[in-house]
Every structure is written in C-alpha cells, then in structure tokens.
Amino acid sequence: MLCGCRLAGSDMVYWEEVMGKWNILKAAVAGLAFYSAMATASHAADIVGLITKTEGNPFFVKMREGAQAKAKELGLTLQTFAGKFDGDNDSQVAAIENLISAGAKGFAIVPSDSSAIVPTIKKARDAGLLVIVLDTPLDPIDAADATFATDNFKAGELIGQWAKGTLGDKASSAKIAFLDLATNQPTVDYLRDQGFMKGFGIDIKDPKKYGDEADARICGHEMTGGAEDGGRTAMETLLQKCPDVSVMYTINEPAAAGGYQALKAAGKDDGSVLVVSIDGGCPGVKNVAAGVIGATSQQYPLKMAAMAMEAIEKFAKTGEKPKPTPGKEFFDTGATLITDKPVTGVESIDTKKGLELCWG
Incomplete structure (x- = not known):
C-alpha cells in the first residue's frame, strides 16, 4: 500500500522517476496490444480462397496457378481447396466453413453441385464474405455475388x-x-x-x-x-x-x-x-x-481466377462488388x-x- 506521508529530497526525485517509467511501460503495453489487434485484423483481411471441383483436372490446375500468381501480385494470402471427386459437395461445404472461420474477405468457387451448395454460400455471404463463382453458375445464379464464366x-x-x-x-x-x-x-x-x-x-x-x-x-x-x-x-x-x-x-x-x-x-x-x-x-x-x-x-481459366482475386481485393478495400457483362447475368470471360x-x-x-x- 502507498502511505499518505510526504517524501522529501532525493526520495521525491526517485519516486517521480519510478512513476514516469511506469507510465511509459503502460503506454508501451497498450500500444503493443493495439498493434497486435490491428495486425490480426489486417491478416484476416488479406485471406482469400479458391475452391475447385477437383485437384488434378488440368483446367482446375491452371485456374489455381492463375489465382496464386494474382494473389501474390496483390499481396493476398490464398487458401486453396478441392473436392475429392467431381460432385463432392461435402468437401466444398467444409472448405467454405474453414474460410468463414479464418476471417477471409471472400473466395472463388467452382461448385460441384450448383444447387446443394447454395445454403452454405448464403451463410458465407451473410458473414460478410464476397462469393464469386467461376465456370459453373449456381442455380439460381444470383445466389452468388458475381459469376465469372464462359458462356x-x-x-x-x-x-x-x-x-x-x-x-x-x-x-x-x-x-x-x-x-x-x-x-x-x-x-x-x-x-x-x-x-x-x-x-x-x-x-x-x-x-x-x-x-x-x-x-x-x-x-x-x-x-x-x-x-x-x-x-x-x-x-x-x-x-x-x-x-x-x-x-x-x-x-x-x-x-x-x-x-x-x-x-x-x-x-x-x-x-x-x-x-x-x-x-x-x-x-x-x-x-x-x-x-x-x-x-x-x-475457355480461359487463368482469366477467371485472376479476375476473381482482383475483385475480392477491391471489395476488401472499397466494398464494391463486380458487375456482369451488359445483357447477361454473369461476366462472360469468352x-x-x-x-x-x-x-x-x-x-x-x-x-x-x-x-x-x-x-x-
């Protein structure tokens, strides 16, 4: 406990030095906590995802390469997932759940089941993630924020x-x-x-x-x-x-x-x-x-994937969502x-x- 007595001379100087150092330490600790919180938030904002139907199909291999190159260019942290086989909806559901938990800003997905995945897509959008569908439109197509695909x-x-x-x-x-x-x-x-x-x-x-x-x-x-x-x-x-x-x-x-x-x-x-x-x-x-x-x-999978990474990064910065090709419900990649x-x-x-x- 601190007493109510008066300090004199050198004792007073010593006490002021102690209190000064204590205040500096408190400020440093508070600053560190603030920096840590900001770093965590910034890291979460940098996470993006790519979910493909399978791992080995050359189309999806090239799509993944395109996403990786663009994510690296933009300074994004890319997490990739793939189903075990074409039609593996369960693995894609699990991938979306992982991205929601990771605090990702958004993801691109080639859905294995364009209808069954819709409830999980809705959950991700409700959590604030931008969802871009590649190649295979959802049913209904407007269940995603945007679709980049071949017609x-x-x-x-x-x-x-x-x-x-x-x-x-x-x-x-x-x-x-x-x-x-x-x-x-x-x-x-x-x-x-x-x-x-x-x-x-x-x-x-x-x-x-x-x-x-x-x-x-x-x-x-x-x-x-x-x-x-x-x-x-x-x-x-x-x-x-x-x-x-x-x-x-x-x-x-x-x-x-x-x-x-x-x-x-x-x-x-x-x-x-x-x-x-x-x-x-x-x-x-x-x-x-x-x-x-x-x-x-x-068709052009590299273009689809690169555009998706750019769109998610823009959304993370501005909140703006991509627009479809005029006259269509999706952006036509050709x-x-x-x-x-x-x-x-x-x-x-x-x-x-x-x-x-x-x-x-």
Missing part, C-alpha cells in the same frame, strides 16, 4: 453448329453419343449439352435438363465425371447401344481423350466419328491438330471455337492460334 451454352452451341455444318446433309441421319458430366447435371453440364443440341438442330425440351429429348439421332447420355477413364467407360457403353455412332459430344477434353480410346479399340478411329469438345487446354488443342478432336470451344477445318458462318481460329492461347 457455356454458347460454347456448346459453337461446337454443335460446327458439327452440323461439317456433316452437311448427313446431319439429319447422324447418330450422336453424349459424354456428359454427372448424374446431378450441374449447370455447366446441362448448359454445354443443351447448347450443342441447339447448334446441331435438336429440339430442347426442359432447358435445365437433358435426357428428355425425343430425337432419334441421340444414342444416349453417359456420365464421365469429366475424366479420361470416365470418358472411355462411357463411350464403351454407348458403342454397345449404338455401334453406328457418327458424332461424339464430350463435356470436356479429358473425357474426349477417353472416348477416343474407346473408339480406337472398336476400330472407329478412322475419321468416321466426328468428335467435339469444350476446354481449349493445350493437350486438347494438340488433339485437334492431330485430328483426334474435330473442334473444341476454348469462348473461341478452335478447328483446322472451318465451317462457313461459324467463327473460329486454327490450332496454331489456339496453341498461343491455350493453357495446361
């Missing part, structure tokens, strides 16, 4: 128009095998499929569902998981149903590569089956040059048809130019 319907339509134009009169009697993505038919799946149908001249029934068509030219729809082994298995199944197949539509280029292996094993790698796809990765464009794939619609056998009336570039723009 997947247009990408499908381009290869459908090209296939129809290439076949000419034979298009009316074509036999078409559809190598689709997944049984739950996420948006990217049905949009590409239905886009191809429109381009080829097949009557679309429910625009958000495939498999309900009445067109006799359709051999069937089989799921590939967007993977090469899935593409081979799917095409083997369809060849049993439809040995006279003349067109093979594929959800992406890995599925196309697998489907082609099935055609080759069946002795149908002689050009009698027209193969079309979507992606525009370097291996796929090389397959176009080699004649394995007739045409592919190229799609370009690549083929060495152009069709009149269908805009395209050749594989030489496609290889300059490709990824993976």
